[in-house]
Amino acid sequence: MPKRIREERNRGFYDEKAERMGCVERAVFKGQEALKILTYAYENAPGYKKFLQERDIHPGAVKDIGDFSKLPVLKKNRMPSLHQGNPPFGGFLAVPVENLKRIYVSPGPIYDPEGRKEDYWGLRKCLYNVGFRPGDIVMNTFSYHLTPAGIFLDEACNGIGCVTVPTGVGNTEIQAKTMAGLRINGYIGVPSFLLSLIKKMEELGYNTTEELAMEIALVAGEILSPSLRKGLNDYGIIVRQAYITADLGGVAYECPQENGMHISDDLYIEICDPVTGEPLPAGSIGEVVVTDFSNECYPLVRYGTGDLSAIDEGECSCGRTSGKLRGIMGRADEVTKIKGMFVHPRQIDEVAARFPEEVEKMRVLVTREGVTDIMTVEVQLKKGREGTDLLKTSIEEKIRESTKLRGNAVFVAEIPEGSKKIEDTRKWQ
Ligand SMILES: [Zn+2]
Numbered sequence: 001m002p003k004r005i006r007e008e009r010n011r012g013f014y015d016e017k018a019e020r021m022g023c024v025e026r027a028v029f030k031g032q033e034a035l036k037i038l039t040y041a042y043e044n045a046p047g048y049k050k051f052l053q054e055r056d057i058h059p060g061a062v063k064d065i066g067d068f069s070k071l072p073v074l075k076k077n078r079m080p081s082l083h084q085g086n087p088p089f090g091g092f093l094a095v096p097v098e099n100l101k102r103i104y105v106s107p108g109p110i111y112d113p114e115g116r117k118e119d120y121w122g123l124r125k126c127l128y129n130v131g132f133r134p135g136d137i138v139m140n141t142f143s144y145h146l147t148p149a150g151i152f153l154d155e156a157c158n159g160i161g162c163v164t165v166p167t168g169v170g171n172t173e174i175q176a177k178t179m180a181g182l183r184i185n186g187y188i189g190v191p192s193f194l195l196s197l198i199k200k201m202e203e204l205g206y207n208t209t210e211e212l213a214m215e216i217a218l219v220a221g222e223i224l225s226p227s228l229r230k231g232l233n234d235y236g237i238i239v240r241q242a243y244i245t246a247d248l249g250g251v252a253y254e255c256p257q258e259n260g261m262h263i264s265d266d267l268y269i270e271i272c273d274p275v276t277g278e279p280l281p282a283g284s285i286g287e288v289v290v291t292d293f294s295n296e297c298y299p300l301v302r303y304g305t306g307d308l309s310a311i312d313e314g315e316c317s318c319g320r321t322s323g324k325l326r327g328i329m330g331r332a333d334e335v336t337k338i339k340g341m342f343v344h345p346r347q348i349d350e351v352a353a354r355f356p357e358e359v360e361k362m363r364v365l366v367t368r369e370g371v372t373d374i375m376t377v378e379v380q381l382k383k384g385r386e387g388t389d390l391l392k393t394s395i396e397e398k399i400r401e402s403t404k405l406r407g408n409a410v411f412v413a414e415i416p417e418g419s420k421k422i423e424d425t426r427k428w429q
Pocket of ligand 1: 255256257262316317318319320
């Protein structure tokens with residue numbers, strides 16, 4: 001099959017009407033659907049009803065979407081104990097168990113039910129909109145047992161007319177040979193494994209210019225660094241990310257602009273304070289809280305994913321009008337609130353990575369003077385490097401860019417082995 005030109009993969013929408021919907025219209029639609037699923041969940045999922053009753057909340061108190069944040073956030077990390085307290089789904093299943101098609105088992109253990117509805121996980125639009133097209137021969141390297149990733153992406157491939165090669169995890173050499181032998185042109189999996197497969201092909205003596213047919217990759221489940229994306233792009237491969245979870249399916253996907261992931265049209269998403277559950281001002285970093293209004297088997301309302309992100313609103317030049325998640329920035333339980341802003345350890349690592357020649361290690365100390373938080377950034381330099389004023393200033397600038405906070409950089413002889421990235425010594429009286 002001739003190589004598809006990049007433009008062909010970048011053109012077109014899975015569901016143009018929905019994806020180009022006016023922003024106001026979409027907000028109204030999502031608000032209405034979120035309220036409907038709340039009532040539905042309360043009436044049909046006894047576990048959810050109990051969850052609200054224990055907190056003395058009745059859906060009647062939520063008159064419009066402005067009241068939605070009165071509902072408690074149902075934290076994903078509480079699900080294993082809720083499930084175990086009332087097996088198998090903690091009463092959160094809204095249909096008889098025999099209506100299910102599959103039940104997946106994720107670490108926790110946490111059980112994820114799958115209903116029989118077509119495209120149950122909403123992943124077809126993810127695949128199509130990142131650039132997969134009918135007829136692509138796709139190797140799916142996600143696991144096909146226990147957890148859902150392998151099977152649900154396999155079904156989505158079938159749903160849009162791709163040919164799937166279900167290779168699953170591991171067996172690098174067999175997979176590399178298969179990739180060449182079948183002239184596979186689509187990849188689904190973690191990004192680092194795709195690079196390992198290509199390296200393995202080279203090691204086995206294949207000529208990647210002629211025998212590597214790979215054109216498009218959907219990657220998830222691992223951070224895609226700019227250098228890894230570039231490394232794969234250099235082999236002529238389009239690499240796009242999606243945010244997919246075992247309980248919600250396709251949450252968001254990258255478009256050809258590759259600068260954020262468009263939020264799926266069947267989810268109502270808020271970015272919230274991980275502690276209080278209050279929605280944060282537009283553009284802030286916080287926990288991704290999802291209400292899935294397309295799922296009548298397992299209706300999740302204000303479900304706290306534990307993942308951190310921020311939403312960019314506004315037009316995207318691809319033509320889609322939905323907001324974009326700015327990537328997954330870490331886990332919500334790892335953040336520290338400093339001067340009202342959430343800071344994640346990964347942001348500290350990112351700043352350190354901006355100074356590969358000079359900086360060995362970096363950590364943040366948070367203290368308090370009166371009512372003011374003080375952020376001190378300790379910097380351990382590489383051997384033989386000197387802590388100049390110029391370096392101090394540029395580190396402080398990068399800290400401000402990344403965290404939106406002013407920090408004081410100090411050079412120290414050594415940051416103790418095993419110390420936390422953010423050391424919070426504030427005392428709360
Ligand atoms: Zn876009």
